[in-house]
Amino acid sequence: MENLKQDLELLYELQKHDVEIYNLREKINKIPFEIEEKKKVLELENKKIKLKIRKENFIRLNSLKNEKETLLDSKEKKINKYLMELNIVKSNDTYKTLLSEIEKTKEYKNILEDEILELMEKIDKEYIIVKTNENELKEIEQKVKNEIYEFKRFTEKLEKEISEIEKEREKQKLKVNKTILSQYERLLDDGRNEKVICIIDGESCGGCGMLLRPQLINQIQKYHELVFCDNCSRILLKN
Numbered sequence: 544m545e546n547l548k549q550d551l552e553l554l555y556e557l558q559k560h561d562v563e564i565y566n567l568r569e570k571i572n573k574i575p576f577e578i579e580e581k582k583k584v585l586e587l588e589n590k591k592i593k594l595k596i597r598k599e600n601f602i603r604l605n606s607l608k609n610e611k612e613t614l615l616d617s618k619e620k621k622i623n624k625y626l627m628e629l630n631i632v633k634s635n636d637t638y639k640t641l642l643s644e645i646e647k648t649k650e651y652k653n654i655l656e657d658e659i660l661e662l663m664e665k666i667d668k669e670y671i672i673v674k675t676n677e678n679e680l681k682e683i684e685q686k687v688k689n690e691i692y693e694f695k696r697f698t699e700k701l702e703k704e705i706s707e708i709e710k711e712r713e714k715q716k717l718k719v720n721k722t723i724l725s726q727y728e729r730l731l732d733d734g735r736n737e738k739v740i741c742i743i744d745g746e747s748c749g750g751c752g753m754l755l756r757p758q759l760i761n762q763i764q765k766y767h768e769l770v771f772c773d774n775c776s777r778i779l780l781k782n
C-alpha cells in the first residue's frame with residue numbers, strides 16, 4: 544500500500560464527519576425523552592390544578608342557593624295567601640293568628656334572603672377561584688405545547704445539519720481508498736466505537752488509552768499495512 548499514510552489521513556477526515564453525525568444523532572435520540580418529561584410535568588400540574596379548581600364546591604353552593612330560592616318563593620306565596628285571607632276573615636282571633644303567622648313567615652323570609660345573599664357572595668368567590676385556576680392551567684398547557692414544538696423544530700434543525708454533513712461525507716468518501724473504506728465501514732457497523740480510526744497519543748492508543756507495544760508503534764510508522772490496537776481494535780494512525 545503505497546499511499547497508506549495519505550489514505551489513512553483521508554479516512555481520518557471522513558471519520559470527523561461520522562463523529563459529527565453520530566453526536567447529532569445522539570442529540571436527536573434524547574429529544575423524545577425530553578418531550579416525555581415535559582408531558583409528565585404537564586400531567587402533574589394538571590392534577591394539582593384540577594384539585595384546586597373545586598368545581599364540586601361551586602356546584603354544591605349553587606344548588607343550595609336554588610333550594611333556598613324555591614323556599615323563599617313558597618314563603619312569599621304563603622304571605623300573599625294570608626293577606627288574602629285577612630280580607631275575608633270574620634273572627635278576631637283568627638285575624639290575630641293570621642297576623643302573627645304573616646309576621647313569622649316574613650321573619651323566616653328575611654333569614655332566607657340573608658342566607659341567599661351570603662351564598663351568592665361565596666359563589667362569586669368560588670367562581671373567581673375556578674376561573675383563575677383554569678387560566679393558570681391553560682397557560683401551563685400553552686407553555687408546554689410551545690416547548691414541545693421547539694423540540695420538534697430543534698430536531699428538524701439537527702436533521703438538516705446531518706444531511707449537510709452527509710453530503711460532505713459523500714464527497715470525502717470518493718477520495719478514500721475503497722479497500723480501507725470498506726474495512727472502516729465494517730468496524731463502524733459493529734457499533735462498538737463511534738471512532739474507528741484514531742491518532743496515537745504518544746505511546747498510547749488515542750481511543751482507549753492503552754499503552755501500545757513498541758513493535759506496534761514501529762508498524763504504524765512504516766505504513767505497510769493497517770495496524771489495530773490490541774485492546775480496542777481501532778485502526779491506529781500517527782500524525
Ligand SMILES: [Zn+2]
Binds near residue numbers: 775
Ligand atoms: Zn485502543
